[in-house]
Amino acid sequence: MSSIRKCHTDILVIGGGAAGMAAAAGAAAEGAGVLLVDERPQLGGILPQCIHKGFGRGFYGQDLTGPDYCEKEVQRFSASGASYLLYARAEELRSDRTALIAAPEGLYECSFRQCVLATGCREKNLYSLEISGTRPEGIFTAGEAQEMLNLGHYDIGKRIVILGSGDIGQIIARRLVITGRTVAAMAEIKDQLGGMKRNHKECIEDYHIPVIFRSTVTKVHGYPRLTGVTLLHLDTGMEEVISCDTLITAMGLVPDTSIADSLKEDGEFPGWLHLCGNADHVHEIVDSITMEGLRLGSLLGQFYGRKNAAR
Numbered sequence: 219m220s221s222i223r224k225c226h227t228d229i230l231v232i233g234g235g236a237a238g239m240a241a242a243a244g245a246a247a248e249g250a251g252v253l254l255v256d257e258r259p260q261l262g263g264i265l266p267q268c269i270h271k272g273f274g275r276g277f278y279g280q281d282l283t284g285p286d287y288c289e290k291e292v293q294r295f296s297a298s299g300a301s302y303l304l305y306a307r308a309e310e311l312r313s314d315r316t317a318l319i320a321a322p323e324g325l326y327e328c329s330f331r332q333c334v335l336a337t338g339c340r341e342k343n344l345y346s347l348e349i350s351g352t353r354p355e356g357i358f359t360a361g362e363a364q365e366m367l368n369l370g371h372y373d374i375g376k377r378i379v380i381l382g383s384g385d386i387g388q389i390i391a392r393r394l395v396i397t398g399r400t401v402a403a404m405a406e407i408k409d410q411l412g413g414m415k416r417n418h419k420e421c422i423e424d425y426h427i428p429v430i431f432r433s434t435v436t437k438v439h440g441y442p443r444l445t446g447v448t449l450l451h452l453d454t455g456m457e458e459v460i461s462c463d464t465l466i467t468a469m470g471l472v473p474d475t476s477i478a479d480s481l482k483e484d485g486e487f488p489g490w491l492h493l494c495g496n497a498d499h500v501h502e503i504v505d506s507i508t509m510e511g512l513r514l515g516s517l518l519g520q521f522y523g524r525k526n527a528a529r
């Protein structure tokens with residue numbers, strides 16, 4: 219006898235960040251049966267670790283922190299009546315419209331009519347570049363560093379080099395200075411900062427972050443802990459070693475659709491699969507994710523919800 223639990227839902231939502239919560243709430247509000255699954259222990263995706271302000275200016279007309287924005291989204295989601303499972307990872311998505319979900323109590327095989335993929339994005343890491351040297355401790359992506367600092371309160375290091383100057387790099391740079399650490403350098407391959415203008419002032423200028431344009435890291439030094447990096451100045455070809463105990467990479471985000479990629483035919487996902495939030499494309503701000511999620515969920519709910527009983 220199989221120990222896999224079977225379940226069925228109108229709409230399966232994979233991912234419980236801003237996108238997944240909005241899509242699930244939109245669909246449930248139209249009367250559809252919705253099950254949302256997230257592998258993390260709490261709803262919100264990356265929002266709880268983003269303790270800075272800058273969320274909700276568009277959608278709520280308020281300047282909220284990530285956790286405050288998250289709380290509002292969780293409230294709407296909870297009121298919608300959508301079901302959810304936490305610590306529950308979708309392991310497989312199949313063409314017969316079933317998903318295999320690993321939860322603490324065991325495996326579920328969930329059949330569904332439509333699926334919303336709201337799995338967010340992943341960060342490019344150092345080893346996607348041509349970097350030589352040792353493989354020391356003390357190298358993190360910006361998201362990892364943010365989670366360790368803001369949620370785990372770990373001591374991630376004292377003297378830090380940041381590679382990349384997009385929004386996430388700028389926000390983590392400010393956080394490092396606020397928590398008493400030294401940002402030795404922020405290396406940026408282009409000749410200008412990435413990210414949103416507001417962060418240039420609020421993170422880089424106000425916190426005097428030393429940005430070195432037209433430069434990149436080519437080598438890491440030290441073992442078992444990082445002791446420095448070699449910085450290459452692209453215009454002159456000159457190299458310099460900057461001492462540091464931590465390197466944070468902020469080199470960009472890539473939508474994470476890996477669980478569904480094998481379902482593509484001629485480069486297209488099946489019609490029953492809907493991408494939402496950063497899994498669709500990387501969004502600068504969360505407000506547009508919430509709006510798109512609600513709209514998508516509402517449309518799906520209208521077609522597949524019990525209010526209209528359309529199938």
Ligand SMILES: Cc1cc2nc3c(=O)[nH]c(=O)nc-3n(C[C@H](O)[C@H](O)[C@H](O)COP(=O)(O)OP(=O)(O)OC[C@H]3O[C@@H](n4cnc5c(N)ncnc54)[C@H](O)[C@@H]3O)c2cc1C
Nearest residue numbers: 233235236237256257263264272308337338495496503504
């Ligand atoms: C450092 C940083 C700063 C930011 N600052 C701002 C800002 O100031 N203002 C602003 O408006 N926006 C900001 N943003 C952007 C905004 O917060 C995000 O774009 C948004 O929260 C992403 O939502 P999402 O639901 O698409 O993805 P995520 O929040 O990443 O959620 C994806 C969820 O999917 C889950 N998941 C993935 N795969 C599976 C699987 N197989 N099974 C189950 N669950 C799975 C993950 O656990 C996660 O919970 C910032 C983002 C970052 C990273």
